Amino acid sequence: AANGATPLHVACQQGHVECARLLLEAGAAIDQADEQGATPLFAACQDGHLEVAKLLSSYGASRAATPFGTPEEVATEEGHADLAVWLVASRGWTPLAHLETLTAARATSLLRSGASLHEGEPTPLRRAAGGEGEAAALVRRAAAPWSPASHSLFPAAARARAALLVLSIYEIHERYHLDSAGATNGIAALDFGHCVLGFAITRETQ
Template sequence: MNCGTTPLYIASQEGQLECVRLLLEAGAAIDQAKQNGATPLFMACLNGHLDVGKLLSSYGASRAATPFGTPEEAANRQGHADLAAWLVASRGWTPLAHLETLTAARATALLRSGASLHEGEPTPLRRAAGGEGEAAALIRRAAAPWSSASHSLFPAAARARAALLVRSIYEIHERYHLDSAGATNGIAALDFGHCVLGFAITRETQ
């Protein structure tokens, strides 16, 4: 009888970082607790596995109290000062704010799924402002007005709106090219369209 123990629970307890990463990427239930109420994040913190704790947190692991206390209390109780300090510093972070842990692929997936740049304390955008690495660069690019270079980082609804507007602009452009006089107007319409797209398309497009 395993008492509700999951592969993610065991990997987190043992500090097996790459196993934890693979399980999370495969969709493992991040907060599934053992029958006694202990969660993967709690066990990682109890045993001082800082990198595992960071990775679980970047996937949104709950820091709520278990029957044995919170993950932060467990780290403090066991004397894992570096982990306890990180848990305090990251209390207000959303998954997208975990720049040091996020791969480019994970950051892109979060941005494309609609993760906010402006929620949390500090916000992902604030952390990325002076940050290094691919995740920080992607967040800064996603915060800029829409362009063909940032299109892939916008949520699905915004990408669909962009495609619709771009098609519309080019259809107008082609129509105005029916005569030489219209060609000038068509180019102007095309240039105007590209200028305003950055304002017409936002990450919050419904």
């Protein structure tokens, strides 16, 4: 655009939330300002586009001051009360805490990349407690002890550790599955392994 606005900036200014989502998914620079210094989030807040602001915030958009003030200030000044209230309420949220905005795919991606369940105010886990929707359900599942059902929601390092430990357990099982007594020992080892894996694998595994 003539004023240096990016496609994301234009989409946000005009309130086109799905266009903005596609641009963000494609890696658009979320905080790139136009020539006057207005960011996409500022533009969305200036014109009262609540859902666009929520989307940008869920991707970690900066709320720092522009030459025209902060997004929160401009929403208040322009009389967008619902947006201003939401901006205040969500000040301490991490991207994963935006449960009403996140798609299941985006929530899964954040969880698999290691997003914390316990950072922010309130934390994603606290927001997910009793919450509706797929994103909230995924956060609750990711908070449970490791199991085959939650494996896909753990970060890469934890998934690798789980795969190694599961393989080791099955190798022990096969090694001792020789006769009736060995079979009993092997099954016991397998059952024991499945019980302890939930405690041995954590999301914070390095």
